[in-house]
Amino acid sequence: GDITAGKAKAGMCAGCHGSNGKAMIPTYPNLAGQNQQYLVSALKAYKSKKRNGGQAVVMQGMAGALSEVDIDNLAAYFASIK
Amino acid sequence: GDITAGKAKAGMCAGCHGSNGKAMIPTYPNLAGQNQQYLVSALKAYKSKKRNGGQAVVMQGMAGALSEVDIDNLAAYFASIK
Numbered sequence: 001g002d003i004t005a006g007k008a009k010a011g012m013c014a015g016c017h018g019s020n021g022k023a024m025i026p027t028y029p030n031l032a033g034q035n036q037q038y039l040v041s042a043l044k045a046y047k048s049k050k051r052n053g054g055q056a057v058v059m060q061g062m063a064g065a066l067s068e069v070d071i072d073n074l075a076a077y078f079a080s081i082k
Numbered sequence: 083g084d085i086t087a088g089k090a091k092a093g094m095c096a097g098c099h100g101s102n103g104k105a106m107i108p109t110y111p112n113l114a115g116q117n118q119q120y121l122v123s124a125l126k127a128y129k130s131k132k133r134n135g136g137q138a139v140v141m142q143g144m145a146g147a148l149s150e151v152d153i154d155n156l157a158a159y160f161a162s163i164k
Contacts, residue, residue: 023117023120026117026118026119026120027117027119027120027123028117028120029116029117029120029124030115030116030117033112034111034112035105035108035109035110035111035112036108037108037109038105038108038109038110038111041109041135041136041137042111042136044135044136045133045134045135045136045138048135050133050134050135050138051127051132051133051134051135051138052127052132052133052134053123053126053127053130053132053133054123054124054126054127055123056127056132056133
């Protein structure tokens with residue numbers, strides 16, 4: 001994934017996951033330094049609505065708006081945050 | 083949750099998530115320093131089989147064996163790892 005493109009796209013994530021990938025709200029996960037392939041897998045599971053429970057419905061809406069390329073770029077960006 | 087009890091219970095998690103909460107395998111998430119309430123929510127979603135997709139079926143088996151107290155203790159433990 002393209003980290004720069006991911007960072008640009010991540011504006012929509014900052015509200016819950018923080019501008020630095022440290023979540024504002026304790027029920028949301030920190031994403032900074034998370035494993036890239038896991039993030040791709042999680043985003044696809046939200047997009048396909050296979051992930052439910054908790055706040056999943058919120059993420060299904062977010063992920064639904066993402067293309068495969070967006071998902072790869074976002075995963076690369078958040079994984080890259082130290 | 084009780085961090086010490088969580089650490090004892092976490093032996094079964096180390097194989098994939100690492101003994102220090104840094105996953106061995108890139109498709110699995112790092113858990114070290116993750117938000118405690120998020121971890122509880124995720125474990126419950128696996129236990130209730132609401133979370134599917136990717137490797138979720140593996141975690142459903144793991145979480146299925148956990149009590150509410152185990153879940154709280156494990157979440158406290160992984161959240162406490164710096």
